[in-house]
Amino acid sequence: MIIKEKIIEIIEADEWMMGILHTAKRLNLPDWWIAAGFVRSKVWDALHGITERTSIPDIDVIYFDNKKLDKSQEKKYESLLFSFMPEVPWSVKNEARMHQRNGLPPYQSSVDAISKFPETATAVGVKVDERGKVVLAAPHGIEDLVQLKVRPTPFFIESDERMEIYQARVQQKNWKETWGNLSIKL
Template identity: 65%
Template sequence: MMDKGKIITLIKEDEWMMEILLAAKSLNLPDWWICAGFVRSKIWDVLHNFSERTPLPDIDVIYFDSKNIDEIEEKKFEEMLIKIMPNIPWSVKNEARMHIKSNMPPYSSSVDAISKFPETATALGVKLDSKNNVILVAPCGISDVINLEVKPTPFFAEDKLRVEIYEDRIVQKNWKSIWSNLKVEHINTSSLI
């Protein structure tokens, strides 16, 4: 049975994932997490009994620093990570500025930003504590990701424009072509404002 403890164990036992977490931790970023596909894909790969890891288009490292929201800082952190692990497609974003890019109200923290990702199965983050224990955050819970269900987060389900973004992502990502057992929820936008 998959639960939070099992997810943490899967990550702890994955040498590649731990190397990535240690690299991100070495930057000492405030309120940092590695999120989205890094966690979700691991869970779905295990639940589909894949023997090889599904390639990731990027490794999403997020942090929250409202004192310096200059995008140049993010690029500096990406460069630092590339020096540590050059073959990883790093993507570093300061969630204190991402609401501007996404045209949304400001986030209060990285976890608040994760809770407003488009899909519940993607609204996941992991990091290491001071003793290198894996910490998992799932503001929308883990039920959907472990039950192979793709649904919009509450934030994306309540607004017509955001539902359209969610629906576009479902088409664009085409996750069902990789993980065939997924159940994808579609939202009828005619009832939304």
């Protein structure tokens, strides 16, 4: 069974991932994390014995700053990250404003926002702390992630509308084609 420390070890052994984490850390964003597919795909690749990195559409850098809510600030951070690592598909979002886009009450932090991602296996984030060590946030635990289970977070289960979003997302992502051992709850 993979434990949290093993996930951190896998990430710390990946030079590309560590380069991305240290680059994002350079922005010194408040309550920042790299979330979602960045972690999920690495773990699923490892559990499937996939040695060549599965491509991900973007690197989701999230942060929480309720004093600077202008979307243009996010674009400035993206541009800065592109100037450091132009080959990386950066996406930067301030979770202090993302609740508006999603029609929800305000998030309290980045980890609160992560807890409201659609799938438990995707509701994970990593960052490096001031000592350069990887820190993992998994508000719903890592069990589903490491047991290759795709299911909705409690937040998505609460609403028929959100469950429809979850179901459409899972079908659109077609993860089982890449990671055949997944168990997907529709």
